[in-house]
Amino acid sequence: MGEHYFTAEPGASARPREVVFTIGGRDYELAAAGGVFSATRLDPGTTVLLKKAELPAADSAGSLLDLGCGYGPISMVLATRSPGTQVWAVDVNARARELTAENAKRLQVADRVRVADPDGVPGDVVFTQIWSNPPIRIGKEELHALLLRWLPRLTPGGTAWLVVAKHKGADSLQQWLAEQGWPTERHASGSGFRVLKVTRPEPA
Template sequence: MTGDHYFTAEPTTAAHPREVEFSVAGRDYTLASAGGVFSAARLDPGTAVLLRKAELPTGATGDLLDIGSGYGPISCVLADLAPGATVWAVDVNERARALTAANAARVGAADRVHAVAPDEVPADVTFAQIWSNPPIRIGKDELHELLRRWLPRLAPDGVAWLVVARHLGGDSLHRWLVDAGWQVERHASQKGYRVLRVTR
């Protein structure tokens, strides 16, 4: 057994490279994945619901943020659909960041996807959109701290899209965000997941 989690900074799990295939908005993607990152063997069901039900930023410009990028499925879709945007793919896991960078090159967006550790995002960057299938399993306090760190960097007219499983606290997170002063709409529900649209 290993002590690695997908939020381990330097996973020691054997990489066992593989590929994950999925489709979004009529486009097919084949991305590199590996052990030691989130949902290494497939497109995570929550991420699939998010990409199916949220309003994809086709043609968007400006800076977009993917919190907890994993091997990069959200970042790559955003960069592919919004060639005028810059995507910041944030993950604490160095293997995930390397995979995201490689996958950005696969979709022709190597120059527009910045796969970085959280502290490497310039302090003056604000985000037109934030996307995340947040790492619920880091714990509620840590999750709240994560969202307190990034949501305030949303542009005044920006929007954040989050997906959370109902049985992992999707409704309680909705209430917490409202109590924290955010406008929150349950945009969609599917397969036990809540897609939340968050604005100022």
């Protein structure tokens, strides 16, 4: 089997690159490399997510989770927009984590971006928001397990923003999440992707 971006220790040549994009009127220039998801450009799904979801306000507080952070584009946008938050950037890919840490230093937000593998997040940390362009290619069973691992760590009333390609099961994922007790709405669509807004219900 070919190596995927969700490989823990990618063997592909690093081939350093720069990815440049603009979100919310701010330009970002981030370090990327081979063996990491979408290393040559901001991928279309993440672009749709960052442009169509409701980015946290400047005065937001609490912890945010970038699940499957890659080289860190979502983490960097969240951290620069909301200086009162702490962003947890989580990825199984060691090279992705190294790049995210490098980019956090580059943007001078390293004091607020915590980079970790999935088992490196303390169990008592909860999140007001989760952001993810989830790795659909790991398969439906693994994807469901991934979401059921992290969604319960939302604070009551907290929100998860997910982007999924329509042809890769966005609508069926929306239905499945609702069936699991996670109210999910289709917030926006664009470029063949759905942006799903998942909310943790407030306690009765």
